[in-house]
Amino acid sequence: MNSTPLIELREVSKIYPLPSGDVIALDRVSLSIQEGEFMAIMGPSGSGKSTLLNQLGCLDRPTSGDLIIDGKNTRDMDDRELTSLRLNTIGYIFQKFNLIPLLTAYENVEYPFLMKHRKPDDTGHVSGLLSMMGIDQALAIHKPPELSGGQQQRVAVARALVNDPRILLCDEPTGNLDSVTGGQIMEMIADLNRKGRTVLMVTHDPTVAQFAQRTIIIRDGRIA
Amino acid sequence: MKNKDIILQLSVRSIRLHLLRSVLAALGIVIGVVAIASMGMMGANMTLSVTEDLSEMANILVVKASSGERSGGMPGPGGGGAPGDGEELITEKQFSDIERIAAKYGTVYAVHSESDTIEIGDSRRRATIYGLDPDILPAILTLQDGAYPKSTTSVIVGPSLAERMDLKLGSKIDIGDPDEGSVTTVRVVGIIEERGMSMDLNTDSAIIGSDKLFTMMYGGEGEYDQVNVILDDINDADLVTTVITDELNKKEEQVSVQDSSRMVENITETIGTLTSFVMAIAGISLLVAAVSIFNVMMMSVTERVREIGILRSIGTQKTEVRKMFIYESGILGVIGAVIGAAASIAIGWVVVLAMVGSTEYFFAPGSLVYIPFAMMVGIIVCVVSGVYPAWNASNLDPIEALRAE
Numbered sequence: 001m002n003s004t005p006l007i008e009l010r011e012v013s014k015i016y017p018l019p020s021g022d023v024i025a026l027d028r029v030s031l032s033i034q035e036g037e038f039m040a041i042m043g044p045s046g047s048g049k050s051t052l053l054n055q056l057g058c059l060d061r062p063t064s065g066d067l068i069i070d071g072k073n074t075r076d077m078d079d080r081e082l083t084s085l086r087l088n089t090i091g092y093i094f095q096k097f098n099l100i101p102l103l104t105a106y107e108n109v110e111y112p113f114l115m116k117h118r119k120p121d122d123t124g125h126v127s128g129l130l131s132m133m134g135i136d137q138a139l140a141i142h143k144p145p146e147l148s149g150g151q152q153q154r155v156a157v158a159r160a161l162v163n164d165p166r167i168l169l170c171d172e173p174t175g176n177l178d179s180v181t182g183g184q185i186m187e188m189i190a191d192l193n194r195k196g197r198t199v200l201m202v203t204h205d206p207t208v209a210q211f212a213q214r215t216i217i218i219r220d221g222r223i224a
Numbered sequence: 225m226k227n228k229d230i231i232l233q234l235s236v237r238s239i240r241l242h243l244l245r246s247v248l249a250a251l252g253i254v255i256g257v258v259a260i261a262s263m264g265m266m267g268a269n270m271t272l273s274v275t276e277d278l279s280e281m282a283n284i285l286v287v288k289a290s291s292g293e294r295s296g297g298m299p300g301p302g303g304g305g306a307p308g309d310g311e312e313l314i315t316e317k318q319f320s321d322i323e324r325i326a327a328k329y330g331t332v333y334a335v336h337s338e339s340d341t342i343e344i345g346d347s348r349r350r351a352t353i354y355g356l357d358p359d360i361l362p363a364i365l366t367l368q369d370g371a372y373p374k375s376t377t378s379v380i381v382g383p384s385l386a387e388r389m390d391l392k393l394g395s396k397i398d399i400g401d402p403d404e405g406s407v408t409t410v411r412v413v414g415i416i417e418e419r420g421m422s423m424d425l426n427t428d429s430a431i432i433g434s435d436k437l438f439t440m441m442y443g444g445e446g447e448y449d450q451v452n453v454i455l456d457d458i459n460d461a462d463l464v465t466t467v468i469t470d471e472l473n474k475k476e477e478q479v480s481v482q483d484s485s486r487m488v489e490n491i492t493e494t495i496g497t498l499t500s501f502v503m504a505i506a507g508i509s510l511l512v513a514a515v516s517i518f519n520v521m522m523m524s525v526t527e528r529v530r531e532i533g534i535l536r537s538i539g540t541q542k543t544e545v546r547k548m549f550i551y552e553s554g555i556l557g558v559i560g561a562v563i564g565a566a567a568s569i570a571i572g573w574v575v576v577l578a579m580v581g582s583t584e585y586f587f588a589p590g591s592l593v594y595i596p597f598a599m600m601v602g603i604i605v606c607v608v609s610g611v612y613p614a615w616n617a618s619n620l621d622p623i624e625a626l627r628a629e
Binding site: 060080086087115116159 | 544
């Protein structure tokens with residue numbers, strides 16, 4: 001394991017100003033994640049897990065503190081650079097799959113590839129990923145509403161992997177799946193971690209958290 | 225995916241998903257494009273038609289007196305028109321000067337004119353009486369029937385007058401009001417071909433006789449209402465105008481020269497202004513269409529908030545999101561403009577036929593150019609209508625957008 005962390009949070013706070021008073025979603029959180037690590041983030045509802053994941057996924061900016069990814073402080077990045085980081089370095093797997101309903105399964109996976117390379121995949125990379133996830137060509141031409149939850153999540157995993165990201169963020173990846181399908185998805189994610197990907201996963205489920213090498217508990221915006 | 229612009233694909237599929245709504249929005253653009261193109265083509269056809277009609281007389285200069293009055297002559301028969309009452313006239317000297325200057329550039333002739341009562345059988349009406357040098361008549365007027373007048377008792381008449389008053393060769397006309405003075409009876413020896421509206425002579429409803437007949441009836445020998453110059457080369461118009469005004473107006477302004485080519489310019493300018501005005505009114509329909517497009521685009525953004533959140537979260541730049549909605553409004557504009565252009569050809573044809581009376585110039589470049597013009601305006605209006613919704617979509621907070629149901 002490298003000594004320089006791939007992701008580092010230094011005193012990161014996220015405060016939502018509301019008319020009824022400020023809500024502190026993250027309270028001076030400091031955390032280091034090494035490359036290749038599989039970390040689960042647990043905690044009760046409203047504890048700040050998703051807020052933390054949104055910070056790690058560069059979907060949001062900290063109110064204070066620093067988030068350093070691969071040696072670069074995200075505070076110094078503009079929206080274009082943060083978006084590029086999401087495209088190239090981070091793969092996101094959501095609880096609700098979040099596939100684009102207007103695109104087929106294949107196109108959903110190809111989309112980030114096209115955004116990155118500005119040309120279609122003529123190497124079979126997209127098809128290969130879909131096959132690896134158990135989505136054959138017949139299924140790949142279907143749009144998300146025509147697929148089962150498990151199939152949609154497999155497509156979502158393939159989409160998260162298409163640009164070969166170093167970090168995989170998973171927000172309750174099995175939350176909308178039955179236990180068998182959820183187990184299969186978790187096996188896939190664990191396998192990706194074994195192949196060197198850094199995985200950060202928010203979950204309520206201790207069984208799912210067992211796949212991780214490290215688990216942190218968030219309570220009231222702080223690491224317990 | 226065959227088409228590799230996936231952003232464009234998303235826009236196309238979004239339109240397909242809400243086909244009826246999109247078609248209705250595009251229909252507004254169709255109407256706007258048709259309205260603008262049809263009005264533009266109508267104006268262009270009107271301009272081309274009028275220009276063609278008037279260009280035949282664009283080589284005519286009309287010289288009129290700026291000061292001086294008809295001095296001599298006896299009162300006209302029957303008090304017809306009371307010549308000399310304050311009318312500004314060209315003197316013989318001025319006519320000679322004009323002739324000296326302009327004769328080498330074309331044909332110069334003097335015109336006597338008066339409005340008087342005429343009586344044919346039991347019908348009485350007023351008409352313009354022209355008195356011209358009989359020798360010049362064949363050069364300036366074409367007859368459809370009969371011969372040019374050679375005596376002081378013969379005249380030629382315009383076709384409209386002949387038709388209305390049922391005049392034929394040999395018909396007699398009494399000129400002058402019998403209640404107010406003497407009446408001169410003349411005989412029709414020729415009927416002129418139709419000339420239409422003209423700056424020099426309006427002969428279609430007029431009686432044309434010799435200058436001797438005219439001075440016999442109204443006096444005013446050696447004084448003329450106007451002098452016309454028919455130029456051999458239209459390009460000499462400015463030169464001849466300048467020389468005449470410079471020489472004759474040396475001490476004081478005695479004459480003014482009306483250049484018919486300028487009149488043509490003025491008329492076409494006026495038609496152009498009217499066309500622009502009518503097109504601007506037609507443009508209001510595009511404004512209504514723009515509001516409709518804006519509404520559809522805002523609905524599209526609202527319905528696709530979650531999709532926008534997904535796109536942003538997986539690395540889609542704001543510019544790409546903006547592009548997606550601009551494409552969508554642009555596609556609606558292109559569809560509307562293309563259908564509108566096709567409809568403009570049919571509807572424009574009907575409008576031109578109804579308003580101008582002829583589609584002779586319908587396919588002239590000056591007329592057809594309004595179709596691409598209207599298309600361009602339609603597309604621009606659509607794209608502009610999509611700018612705010614696109615900007616709005618691109619600036620959505622990805623987290624908030626992902627939470628949308």
